[in-house]
Amino acid sequence: MTATVQDFGPEFTDYLRDESRRTGRAAAIALPRNEDEVRHALQVARQRGWTVTPQGARTGIAAGAVPEGGLILNLSHMNHMGPVQPGERITVEPGVVLSELQTALAGRNLFFPPDPTERSASIGGMLSCNASGALSYHYGPTRNWVRSARIMLADGDTLHLERGMKARARHVDLVTGAGRRIRTELPLLDMPSVKSAAGYHVRPDMDLLDLFIGMEGTLGIITAAELQLLPQPHCRNALTAFFPNEPAALQCVHFLRGETGIRLPSPPAAIEFFDAHALNLLRQAKAGNPAFAKLPALDSRFHTALYVEFHSEDPAPVEESILLTAEHLQTAGVGENDTWFAGSAREIETMKDFRHATPEAVNLLIDQRRKQHPTLTKLGTDMSVPDPALERVMALYHQGLAGAGLEYVIFGHIGNNHVHVNILPRDMDDFQRGKALYQEWARAVVALGGSVSAEHGIGKIKTPLLLQMFGESGIAAMKHIKQVFDPEGRMNPGTLF
Ligand SMILES: Cc1cc2nc3c(=O)[nH]c(=O)nc-3n(C[C@H](O)[C@H](O)[C@H](O)COP(=O)(O)OP(=O)(O)OC[C@H]3O[C@@H](n4cnc5c(N)ncnc54)[C@H](O)[C@@H]3O)c2cc1C
CATH class of the missing domain: 3.30.43.10 (Uridine Diphospho-n-acetylenolpyruvylglucosamine Reductase, domain 2)
Structure with a gap:
């Protein structure tokens, strides 16, 4: 052609x-x-x-x-990385893969904090979804680490957006590369106060760059991004603790977040969760699939696990935080032999591989089941709730799933009250029941002040959930924004709406 x-x-x-x-x-x-x-x-x-x-x-x-x-x-062939600039910034093309960026930066003792578990993600995709990951508990989502971006609109015109280019209250006034003026009013949208990647990010006086981070390819093409980097933290330590029951693990989350009266001198950079079903799935994967053979063995008494990572410039606060955590763990019934400690980058990577193995084992299991039921997919939630609702939402998940007789695992970013419930349907009947349950949870999460998507975005499969979260008027307001930047409705139809 x-x-x-x-x-x-x-x-x-x-x-x-x-x-x-x-x-x-x-x-x-x-x-x-x-x-x-x-x-x-x-x-x-x-x-x-x-x-x-x-x-x-x-x-x-x-x-x-x-x-x-x-x-x-x-955009995967646009993968050029510029040099690191003063102020620890780097400009990259959208197809640069996160793992390549991380490798290039590690040699210079720098790092880019957003870390979606899947390191083969591209930077363009990460900006477009406002991706997060384990470290977002401390460092926030991708949005926090973008200084500027170039966006190509559907008509080929460009926008160069730098941090600091703000809306005046709700008024937007932008000039494109071709000199066209774009003027509009931002709608009033009720944004949740929790971690969220659901729909457009809109606030009065906002940095206009942030409207395009998390737009899921519906407003234009990200053709370049300037990223803010950080020096590698001098001290990185981690631990994985195995609890005899889930309430003890949830109580430890409150402790780690400083909600029980003790503030850790070095607050965690990441707090990740594995429920009993996730640990069982990993046990089965290790026993039955050579690809998982390297996973560490899990003792049968390990019921629920937390992975905690600490970053600091100075070893003393991390050491003290680990000591205080170990004391708390003892009171929670977690003995010394029930905790793995990691003090080197390599040991931390092994623990992270363990974390990554969970969604991978889920995908393999579903792929197997698809051989019998080709239209089957997993049902993976990505919802977050405010801190006080943590126990409530976990109870809601477990009770609903047990009541419906569904197979599942729960894992993820519990520091942000953001776990992924992965329902593992055995057939299409399970799938339908799981889907109904997911809708029910979304209603409950929205009522609790949460978000229906904390990091994966809405894409094409969660559009009914976005409607549930923002209502007809919120969706109409978002469609208005899309109309301003993509008047012919050409960009990524079926996504968000
Ligand atoms: C095992 C596994 C674990 C994961 N864990 C996490 C996690 O912890 N946290 C997390 O946030 N995500 C996670 N993800 C999801 C995924 O990795 C992220 O959403 C990632 O940001 C997607 O990047 P990508 O390059 O693959 O984008 P794609 O999947 O190719 O695209 C994602 C969206 O971005 C748009 N897009 C892509 N590039 C551009 C561009 N240049 N300009 C405009 N729009 C664009 C697409 O249209 C689409 O809407 C996980 C995925 C897997 C498979």
């Missing part, structure tokens, strides 16, 4: 999917190597009346990168 845009053929079938395991369809695909080729691809799409689905590394789990016809615009 053209050098940049190719007809869609069977050799591109992989590009119809992401980690949601949903499969889409497309008329054409472009794998641009620079901004000019992105613009050209967008122009071709416009001439042909195609919609455009941006893609990064397709590790998303909400089907945001799954095309519903039109053009796939995959």
Whole structure:
């Protein structure tokens, strides 16, 4: 067709999917190597009346990168990393993969704090979803680490947005690369106070850059991003503690967050959770699949686990925090042999691999079940609630699942009251019951002041949940924003709305 845009053929079938395991369809695909080729691809799409689905590394789990016809615009070939600039900043193209960035920075003793568990994610995808991860408990989501970004709109025009370019109250006044003026009023939206990646981020006086972080490819294409880096923390320590029951682990979360009257001198950088079912799944994976053979053995008395990581410039506060945590663990019935400690980067990586093994084991199990039930997928939640609602929401999950007789695991970012419940349906009947339960939880989470998506985004599979969270008027307000930047509705249709 053209050098940049190719007809869609069977050799591109992989590009119809992401980690949601949903499969889409497309008329054409472009794998641009620079901004000019992105613009050209967008122009071709416009001439042909195609919609455009941006893609990064397709590790998303909400089907945001799954095309519903039109053009796939995959940014993975735009993967140039600039030099580190004074002030510890780096400008990268969107296709740069997180693990490559991390490796490049480690050699310079620098790090980029956002860490979605899946390190093959691209920077463009991370910005577009406002990705988080374990370390977001301390460092916040991707949004906090972006200084500026270039966005190409559906008509090929560009926006260069720097931190500090603000809305005046709700008034937006931007000039595009072609000199076009974009003026609009931001709607009033009730944003949750919890960790959230659900819908557009809108606040009076906001940095306008933040509107485009978390837009899930619905407003334009991120073609470059300037990231804020940090020096590697001098001291990094971690522990994984295994509890005899779940309430003791939840009580430890309150302790670690400083809610029980003791403040740790070095507050945790990450607090991660594994319920009893997640530990059992890891035991089974280790026993039955050579790919998991390297996982450490889990004693049968280990019921629930927490992974805690500490970062500090100075060893003393971390050492004291670990000591205080160990004292707390003893009172919670966690003996010395029930805790693993990691003091080197390598040991921490091994513990993180253990964390990553949980969603991987889930995906493999579901892939096996799909052989019998091809339309089966896991049902993975991504909801967060305010601190005081932690026990309530955990009880809601366990009781609902036990009542419905469903298989499941729960793991994730409990420091932010943000766990992933993964329902593991055995057949389509399980799937339907799980889906109904998920809807029920979403209603409850919204009523508790939470978010229906804390980090994965809404994509194409959680649009009813976004409606539940923001109501008809909130959705209409978000559609108004989309209309301003993408008047022809070309960008990533079916995502968010
Ligand atoms: C095992 C596993 C664990 C995970 N754990 C986490 C986790 O802990 N935290 C977390 O946040 N996420 C997690 N994820 C989800 C996923 O890794 C993140 O959402 C990631 O940010 C997606 O990046 P990507 O490059 O793969 O984007 P894709 O999946 O390709 O796309 C995601 C969205 O971004 C849009 N997009 C991509 N690139 C661009 C661009 N350049 N311009 C505009 N829009 C674009 C797409 O249209 C789509 O809507 C996990 C995924 C897996 C498989």
